[in-house]
C-alpha cells in the first residue's frame with residue numbers, strides 16, 4: 001500500500017504503463033520492478049488477498065486482481081515451456097514470446113469449483129488448515145483436465161468428505177487471483193450425510209443447519225465461528241441456502 005507522501009516520487013519513478021494499467025519501470029521487466037519495489041523500503045506492502053478478506057477492498061477490485069494475476073504470470077513464465085529459452089513480454093504484457101522457437105504464451109486462468117453440498121435442511125461446511133481460526137466455508141478444489149464442472153463438483157465432494165452427489169446447480173463465478181484462478185460456485189445435492197473426511201484436504205467438516213448458518217453469516221455464533229466475508233462467493237452460497245433451502249435446485 002503506497003504512502004501518500006511517496007505518490008509524486010512513485011509517479012516519476014514508474015513512468016510507463018501497460019494498457020492494462022499495471023505500473024512498471026521503463027528500464028526493467030515486471031519481475032525485477034516488482035521485486036525492487038517490495039524491497040525498496042519506501043512502501044508498506046500488504047497482500048491483496050489480506051486486503052480483500054479484511055473488507056478493505058480497493059475501489060476497483062477486479063482491476064487490482066487482474067494486475068496481480070498478470071504480474072504473477074510474468075514472474076512464472078520467463079522461460080519457454082516448449083524449448084526452455086527466455087521469453088519476452090509482448091502485446092503490452094498480455095503475451096510472452098519465445099526468442100528462440102517463436103512460441104506465443106498467453107496468461108492462464110485455473111478453474112476451481114466451490115460447492116455447497118446440501119442434504120435436506122443442512123449444508124456441508126469444512127475447514128482447511130490454512131483458514132483463520134473459527135472460519136468455516138464451502139468445500140473447493142481445482143477442475144482437472146478433461147473434466148466438466150459438474151464432474152469436478154461431484155469428485156471433490158466425494159474425495160474430501162466422502163459424500164456422493166446427485167444434482168449439481170450452477171450458482172455464480174468469481175475471479176480469485178490468488179494467484180490466478182476463477183471460482184465457479186455451485187450447489188451439490190448430497191445423496192448421503194455420512195461423512196468420511198480426507199484429513200489431508202480438510203481439518204474438519206460437518207453438517208450445519210440454516211439457523212446456525214445465519215449465526216455464522218452475522219458473526220453471532222456462540223463459539224465465535226464465522227463464514228467467509230461478503231467478498232467471497234462462499235458467503236453468498238451459504239446465504240442463498242439459508243434463503244432458499246433445497247429450492248436452489250429448482
Ligand SMILES: [Zn+2]
Pocket residue numbers: 080081082083084085098099100101102103
Ligand atoms: Zn521456445
